[in-house]
Amino acid sequence: MIPFQIKKLIAPVEFRQRRLESDLLWYGPSDILVGVHRGKVLGSIRMCREVGNITHGLLTDLFFEDEYKQTLPRSLIQSGEYLLKEKDALTFSALVIDGRGLIGPFYKAGYKPVRRTVSLTWDLKNLPAIEVNPSLVVKTFDKPTPAIIRFIHDAYSPYWVPWKGKSLDFIDRMVPVRTRFFAVYQGKEMVGLTEPFVFGPMMQKGIAGQKIGSTMMASVLQWFKDQGKSKAQWTVPSGLDDYDPVVYLSTLSTGAKIEREYIILEKQTQNS
Numbered sequence: 001m002i003p004f005q006i007k008k009l010i011a012p013v014e015f016r017q018r019r020l021e022s023d024l025l026w027y028g029p030s031d032i033l034v035g036v037h038r039g040k041v042l043g044s045i046r047m048c049r050e051v052g053n054i055t056h057g058l059l060t061d062l063f064f065e066d067e068y069k070q071t072l073p074r075s076l077i078q079s080g081e082y083l084l085k086e087k088d089a090l091t092f093s094a095l096v097i098d099g100r101g102l103i104g105p106f107y108k109a110g111y112k113p114v115r116r117t118v119s120l121t122w123d124l125k126n127l128p129a130i131e132v133n134p135s136l137v138v139k140t141f142d143k144p145t146p147a148i149i150r151f152i153h154d155a156y157s158p159y160w161v162p163w164k165g166k167s168l169d170f171i172d173r174m175v176p177v178r179t180r181f182f183a184v185y186q187g188k189e190m191v192g193l194t195e196p197f198v199f200g201p202m203m204q205k206g207i208a209g210q211k212i213g214s215t216m217m218a219s220v221l222q223w224f225k226d227q228g229k230s231k232a233q234w235t236v237p238s239g240l241d242d243y244d245p246v247v248y249l250s251t252l253s254t255g256a257k258i259e260r261e262y263i264i265l266e267k268q269t270q271n272s
Contacts, residue, residue: 008032020176023095030046031047032045033045043068046061059080060094062106094267117238119233120234121256121257123231127221131211132211133211136211140180144171176198179197179198181195182220184215189204192212192213201217221254
């Protein structure tokens, strides 16, 4: 086997600032490590720390040449963890695109899959006829209200609870500066909600068959069209072994296509 060296590179501009990753959490500036031999890049990995929780680090964008799969991925992951530990990280997660053979190296490094996210896209020029319930009312908000924060917390459990053990203010901090919430009301009760930049479609549990989801999605997709967009895309949380009902709603009722799926894995150090 040809030897290689692990080197740190300066990250491209888009990775040097606060950014939302596909695990739906915000992270700070990234570092990148590469495995090289005689100037040729044989593999790489990117690391960053969570905003508001700097003791948690993420490893993602793992890449390696197939002929080095026995040694290079392990070296990149170990080096990435070491770099994050130097910056006071105690817990680690990994984010990989499903179906590309990238889970195995993290398994071997002691990581365990915990959840999935699904990236959905809509062709706004070719949407199907979406059924709506005229008795429902859709209201829009430019910032989260306490009712919206509580709805998000309840809707995402149990698939994704990054705020476990924290106050609901944590959800408020995840909201982008520029946003738009679409809330569906049945009388005075909020029964559906979406924020298409981070949170995606959510519905009240235990309510089905009333076209709440399709009514909500018809409004938000029309809003995208009114902004002059030809395509809509966002990533939603889902179960590890089965899709969240929202994924079925989006693909079967509103014409969405699954662009890719991500697996989130977690590992803890002995001192955490």
